[in-house]
Amino acid sequence: MPDDRLKEMLHTLKLCRYFDERMEALYRQGRLPGAIYSGRGQEGTHVGVASALRDDDSLFPTHRDLSAQFTKGLDLKRVMAQYWGRIDGYTRGRDGNSHIGDWAGNRTFTVISHLPIAYPVACGAALAYKRAGDRRVAMAICGDGSTSNGRWHEALNWSSIHQLPVVWVVNNNQYAYSTPNPLEFHVRTIAERAVAYGMPGVRVDGGDVLEVYGAALEAVERARNGGGPSLIESVSLRWRGHAGHDPAKYMPNGLLERYMAEKDPVKNFEEYLLAEGVVTKEDIGEVQERVEREFDEGYAFAQASPFPESGDVTKGLWVEDGYWTSDAGRGGGTGAD
Numbered sequence: 001m002p003d004d005r006l007k008e009m010l011h012t013l014k015l016c017r018y019f020d021e022r023m024e025a026l027y028r029q030g031r032l033p034g035a036i037y038s039g040r041g042q043e044g045t046h047v048g049v050a051s052a053l054r055d056d057d058s059l060f061p062t063h064r065d066l067s068a069q070f071t072k073g074l075d076l077k078r079v080m081a082q083y084w085g086r087i088d089g090y091t092r093g094r095d096g097n098s099h100i101g102d103w104a105g106n107r108t109f110t111v112i113s114h115l116p117i118a119y120p121v122a123c124g125a126a127l128a129y130k131r132a133g134d135r136r137v138a139m140a141i142c143g144d145g146s147t148s149n150g151r152w153h154e155a156l157n158w159s160s161i162h163q164l165p166v167v168w169v170v171n172n173n174q175y176a177y178s179t180p181n182p183l184e185f186h187v188r189t190i191a192e193r194a195v196a197y198g199m200p201g202v203r204v205d206g207g208d209v210l211e212v213y214g215a216a217l218e219a220v221e222r223a224r225n226g227g228g229p230s231l232i233e234s235v236s237l238r239w240r241g242h243a244g245h246d247p248a249k250y251m252p253n254g255l256l257e258r259y260m261a262e263k264d265p266v267k268n269f270e271e272y273l274l275a276e277g278v279v280t281k282e283d284i285g286e287v288q289e290r291v292e293r294e295f296d297e298g299y300a301f302a303q304a305s306p307f308p309e310s311g312d313v314t315k316g317l318w319v320e321d322g323y324w325t326s327d328a329g330r331g332g333g334t335g336a337d
């Protein structure tokens with residue numbers, strides 16, 4: 001990877017970390033009205049997998065994957081407008097938290113609450129890409145807990161039968177709400193479940209963004225070249241509670257401290273780039289200043305954005321008149337969308 005891409009990756013990692021920290025602070029001060037699902041400590045997984053996608057590939061994330069969505073191109077200003085329920089948010093003020101996507105803009109599918117419903121939807125996208133023969137890839141992310149849902153298994157099975165161009169990512173942050181891995185499944189790793197579906201499965205260290213990226217790139221290229229689906233389990237720890245309201249008292253003493261010391265993906269990547277001479281300490285300071293500036297600009301943009309008009313509440317809920325008889329409705333306008 002060339003140095004400028006490594007530096008861009010550092011910027012994305014630090015932006016995601018800073019965004020997460022500041023949003024939590026605003027939430028605790030009572031200045032952020034919605035809910036927050038922290039992805040802190042898991043940025044290596046999110047940035048690593050999404051960096052392996054092309055612009056025209058698609059991403060199907062879940063509630064904790066904002067860092068992957070930023071990597072795919074979600075606009076920070078619009079994300080912040082979303083969190084404050086403003087008209088410039090991705091749902092135009094209808095949702096105050098993580099149900100964000102920008103399918104037309106950068107192929108991030110809107111987050112759906114029901115887990116892991118994005119998995120079968122990603123199957124549909126991958127099937128369309130395969131039929132169109134346009135060498136695009138779909139990638140879906142979910143948590144460890146979501147792998148216990150039947151839809152997860154159906155999606156893997158279907159993708160394998162039809163050898164679809166899809167990459168299945170499991171962000172194993174070791175907890176689903178308060179439930180730890182040993183109470184979620186009775187296999188050693190999630191990756192080994194791939195065997196049952198006849199696809200490659202790999203377990204990577206979510207504290208090492210380049211290790212995650214390498215595995216994701218291999219899986220994405222396999223899918224693009226007709227080699228079918230793959231499963232990636234990226235292991236990290238959920239550093240915060242399930243959501244802003246959860247103090248996560250159920251985690252054993254010392255676990256979080258160990259992960260923060262040894263498996264911090266942002267710190268580890270900074271140290272790696274310093275050791276390789278790709279950046280200096282001054283460069284890192286400049287990146288930090290840039291992300292703080294970007295956050296402040298996003299915050300100001302969100303506060304200046306108007307609330308939606310109540311009379312517009314039904315707008316955008318239904319397809320426009322004439323959609324089904326138009327090129328767009330027949331799929332003619334935008335291909336396998």
Ligand SMILES: Cc1ncc(C[n+]2csc(CCOP(=O)(O)OP(=O)(O)O)c2C)c(N)n1
Binds near residue numbers: 063064144238
């Ligand atoms: C089908 C379904 N059941 C329950 C929920 C409620 N729920 C939301 S997040 C969550 C925990 C998910 O844990 P995991 O998949 O490990 O992801 P994490 O939150 O740890 O990232 C649950 C149970 C849901 N959204 N959908």
